[in-house]
Amino acid sequence: MEKEVLLALEDRCTYEEPPACQSRCPLHVDGRTVARRLAEGKLGEARKALDRQLPLAQLTGLLCEGACQESCLRHGLEAAVNLPLLERHVVLNSRAVKPFPMPATSNKVAAIGSSLGTLVLASELSRKGNKVTIYLTGPKGGALLAANNLIPDGVLNETLELIEFLGNRFAEAPGLTPEFLAQLLDEFKGVFIDQGDPTVKAVSLGLNPAELEIDPTTSGSTRERVFLAPTAAVPNPYLAAMVAGKRSAGSFDRLFQGVKPSAAREPERVYETTLVVDVKEALPAPKVVPSDPLSPTTEEAKLEAERCLNCACHSCLNVCPYLRNYKGYPKKYAREMYNNIITTYGNRTSNILINSCLECDLCKEVCPNAADVPAFIKKARDEMVRTNHMPASAHEYALEDLVSANAPDTAFYRPPVGAAKGERIFFPGCQLVASKPATVLKTYEYLNSSIGGVGLMSACCGAPARWSGRAVLTGTITQEIRAIYAANGQPTFILACPSCQLFFQAEIPEIPVISLWEVLAQNPPPSLIQSVELTLHDPCATRYAENIQKSARRLLSVFAPRFKEQKFTGRLTKCCGYGGLGGSANETLGYEIAKDTVKDATSPLVSYCVMCRDRFAKTGAKSLHLLDVIFPTGKLTDLMSEPAPNLTARRDNRQEFKRLALTSVWKEEVKPMAAPKEDIVISEDLWAVMEQRRVLRGDIERVIAEAAKNGPLFFNQQTGHNLASLRPRQVTFWVEYVIDKDGRYVIKDAWCHRMVAPGTPGEGAESPATLEGYARTGGRV
Amino acid sequence: MDRKLPDMDITGWVCQKCQSPLTIYQVRVTYMGASFEVELPGCAQCGTTMIPKILAFGKMLDVEKILEDK
Incomplete structure (x- = not known):
């Protein structure tokens, strides 16, 4: 099977694509998981989801302005899910896992100003042991000191202490001059200028207006090794500062490794998700208005979280029990089935997945991208047969x-x-x-x-x-x-x-x-x-x-x-x-x-x-x-x-149909169908069991014929039951029976298996389901 | 693979040909080109093996499936 077949199906299934709030968030915070966990009452899990993408969440989670809001699918219905409110609730009611200082590397960076951008930068860099020397031009915390309506008492100080605990250092800036900047560039691997700090004036450092253009990918200025956070005059200034801190940390990381700051930044971009979400059946859910807009109660936060549509594409899973049965989705299945096909060593655990599909095309019909699972399955089955890996029993x-x-x-x-x-x-x-x-x-x-x-x-x-x-x-x-x-x-x-x-x-x-x-x-x-x-x-x-x-x-x-x-x-x-x-x-x-x-x-x-x-x-x-x-x-x-x-009965009916049609319509003489052997007695209950085990009356007749000729294999002296067996093809049949006073074979039980054990008559006979077997039945219609 | 099979009740069963009571012993079984030894009831004299229902729809079916997925 060619890899293109896999890729074609993978491309069309958008199940793994992020929800719009995540793809449109410059930090790619997984708002869907945060909301789902809160709705489930799992505050700790919500915090973990937040911490994964949001640096220094104990502070940033209080300040995010919610750039995701316009992309929320609820926005088009009643009002966007208030993710900033949920973030606040999570941060205010859970504790951060305190990071441990990493062994220091020789990579040192200078930051001028101590507002949000610098704190995010320092927190990010120190995760790998890279340290930041933060030059203060005014009070510690910069613009954050003015945000005391959003930041409860003590949180800023705790954050500043954490930054120092992680090995970063605060120092007084001697004064903002071009010489100072030149000296820092001499001494450090790079410099971050936090313009979000009202006491930092980048022009004083000798940067001209053209050099203050911030590259949205790297957060770099046009001057080499100089990175910037924007001033507070930009839209969503807190979010912009977080992004600048995080992007600059990524740029410094690249500089340390001798790579261009712009290298491999594709995953960080803001983009439109390809996830298709059907909101037709979304129940209306009005926006929750918290009694305290800055500190919702647990109940209010839960209600707001429950408004999240948990954006996902379940179109095919909603309609197909087969696709639901294996707890995955087409993209995952495609990979599993592909691996199953190309396996050269080890077990092919997805055979049953491949063989259980109904090939009915309903999934393709409801898929917004017409992902064709059945076409993939057909190819997979062909390949299994071609390479002799199709399980016979299927x-x-x-x-x-x-x-x-x-x-x-x-x-x-x-x-x-x-x-x-x-x-x-x-x-x-x-x-x-x-x-x-x-x-x-x-x-x-x-x-x-x-x-x-x-x-x-x-x-x-x-x-x-x-x-x-x-x-x-x-x-x-x-x-x-x-x-x-x-x-x-x-x-x-x-x-x-x-x-x-x-x-x-x-x-x-x-x-x-x-x-x-x-x-x-x-x-x-x-x-x-x-x-x-x-x-x-x-x-x-x-x-x-x-x-x-x-x-x-x-x-x-x-x-x-x-x-x-x-x-x-x-x-x-x-x-x-x-x-x-x-x-x-x-x-x-x-x-x-x-x-x-x-x-x-x-x-x-x-x-x-x-x-x-x-x-x-x-x-x-x-x-x-x-x-x-x-x-x-x-x-x-x-x-x-x-x-x-x-x-x-189905097989009998087909024979009977031939006889009926040929005699009544074409007036041909047809031998009546061989009547069921009257000397074999099968109870109603046993018929049901045989159906389940796919044992036909004909199979029992063949085993009994063998036993009548050569005797049963075993006899039970206590119950008087006989046990006979025959392997007419790739299946061995066992029939347990007694012979009643009229000489009839009363069948007590019948079962079958494929494994070959010594001593069964007919051992090794081939299956009629092979092409050779088909040809052997000969002279058809 | 665990070669110990579940307890099988073979009380009363004798080999029709040899008339000797069945015993449980190591037997080589094969499927899809793979063969291995398991304990099965059978006639120690002539080597005819019995596959009781409990095995056919239990352990033996599991093993068949494992071998088919190899």
């Missing part, structure tokens, strides 16, 4: 099911009765046939009687091969479909399954397709109006197929006019958990996703994808397929409560 059952759906006893194609070829082929899709064989046959008969010239093809289109990253298997299946298309006069395929339709359009685009729902909407069958209220669910594969969604609505408005829309509908519809085989690789999550999708429905659901219908039914929700409404095979109230057929 998709093996789904692929076996695909192989079974395309095996000769199940798959078929027939042209319309009496014709050599037809203009159209009805392709219901393997899962619809597996769920509702009788309904599919009714539908086919209607198509033939209404529009005529329709052939029938029952097979799997190959979508599961694509979802699981099996490019070669995908190619093999599409070749087979192409062959039928070419040999039959290039008919149009009428597709019932929206996933088939997406797959045809992507993988076999030369074959013309039309949705069954469009055909039926244009040629509506006689209607039986259903009075029941239903909730329409759009299958995720129709997200960008507006014509199919419209057709489904046209049909419903005729057959069940009292239908309502799902909360997430149309382009915003949610997946049932089947898409991308996410639910196959991660059954637990797949089930949670189905529950999440049905939770907003207020009446029985109706979908036009049978996997949605069956997965909704598995959560206990009443649900129908749209064909149930159009061609009901029973009372709708009964159909909506029918459980989804189990895995064994």
